[in-house]
Amino acid sequence: MQESERIRVGILSLIVVIVVSQIALFAQGTREIPDAVFYNGKVITVDGLNSIREAFAVKGDKFLAVGTSREMRALAGPRTELVDLKGKAVMPGMMDNHNHAYHAAMANRGIDLKDVTSLAALLEGVRKAAAAAGPGKSGWQLNKFPEKHPPMRQDIDKVAPNNPVVIYVNRGQIYLNSPALKIAGVTRNTNRIGRVVIRKDDQGEPDGSITGESGTVARIADMISPATHAEKEKLLIETQKQQLAVGLTSVRDLQLAPDFMRTYYEMWRAGKMLQRISAGLQVNPSDMETLEEMLKPFGVGVGFGDNWLRLDCLAEFNPGSIWRSGNPAPAPNIEAAIYKNAILVANRYGWRVSPHTDSDGAMDLVLDAFEAADKESSIRDKRWTIEHATYVQLDQMDRIKKLGLVISAQAQLYRGAANAVRTLGKERAERAVPIREFLDRGIMVTGGSDWGGNSDSNNPFANIYFYVTRRSIDGNVIGAAQKITRAEALRVETINNAYLTFEEKIKGSIEAGKLADFVILSQDIMSVPEEQIRAITPLATYVGGKLLYDARTTIPKN
Incomplete structure (x- = not known):
């Protein structure tokens, strides 16, 4: 040539x-x-x-x-x-599969004493807030208090005798003083409000502890300290900004009462949404016998909305919790026939359900009801969901696979490993949240936090760190056999979550034609040493191609 x-x-x-x-x-x-x-x-x-x-x-x-x-x-x-x-490394915007953003936002009203280390310090914070407010003013909702030192009615009365006080622990637990109990209509003759048991002291008076069905607890708190629409909107916008600061561009906000949806709706209509929200409507055990009355006049269902605000499911159909009971295998708190009928009703009206399921007893109850619904009208392509899936037997995994269910798992063990060992025992705790086993069986797994519910952190990098290392915040490894790879963990927090909300074709990955939701990272999540994964922070977060968080100009609130 x-x-x-x-x-x-x-x-x-x-x-x-x-x-x-x-x-x-x-x-x-x-x-x-x-x-x-x-x-x-x-x-x-x-x-x-x-x-x-x-x-x-x-x-x-x-x-x-x-x-x-x-x-x-x-x-x-x-x-x-x-x-x-x-x-710099860039990844798709992350999503949280089980988040209580609305409740977390409302809990941020008043003063924040989550870091107090004693009951005395907490009460001193209440005293100062009440003194600054003046008699009769309410709204002092505290978003955390030290465990094992609960503030009873008499304790709070000593520092705030004239102010209604709501001490907010989580969606299902608050503490009230005497003025707050009076507004709620709770007297020595009140034994229950719905499914919430009113606890009494040795003299038969309410002790101020309100614990139980989260929807009822939230309504009691709102009754005592109602927020205006403008306040709710401001709190939700601040909450969305905080979530953008940790890299969350989409959130599945569960257990929203219809009136709670109003704030999101008004924000959406005004073009004020900063995050994409998939809303799960609240169904409590007390609603199950009358669920058809709720759904029959409802003109829309799963998927209604757009890529900013959409209806997702009915949640959480909670049959009981191992964490609140302290029992490793608690019996469900509702009759199987009532539970099954509620699931059948939901399926007949075209809704998918996302039940709280954190014990093997609850799992059997849920799967029995799901299988009955599937026989009546197939649910296998409807992406019905198991929330938490904390403890699952191998035979239950087979049933989950057969029904085509999606696992909505959270990394609660990152902060709660010691509690899991106490409650479940070491052997069972090692298999808690068994993501490796789910993935190996071809079961779709998604990731999140339960922020605003049973978790005080929504940091997805901490979640990924835990999935990859199974190391808790106290430095101990729990369930090493359940570790997954970094690539798998990223999919769990991104594209798998998009699948969960029926949106895998429009978001969840950086591909032509998809929504431009992405995060620029402080470090490369694929190559940093494992221990540094949880220290990664977003330098910038974009939603729909717009820069909505910039670390250079914004200091996020923790």
């Missing part, structure tokens, strides 16, 4: 490479000029191949194309914003 021929062949090869590259780009729909190009990074796409790319382009609220830095920059027009990632 002559020298001139070799040169010609080389030129033709270069042309072929360029043409093929451009064809690939056009195939992704890149004829449009992007609004922004992010280049020179490590783009963890979480696509079907877990591809790592260098750059991507954004047009409007969607990813326009993904590829090399050269390819993406070649798409830019004169007005395209060029963002040099300077080698």
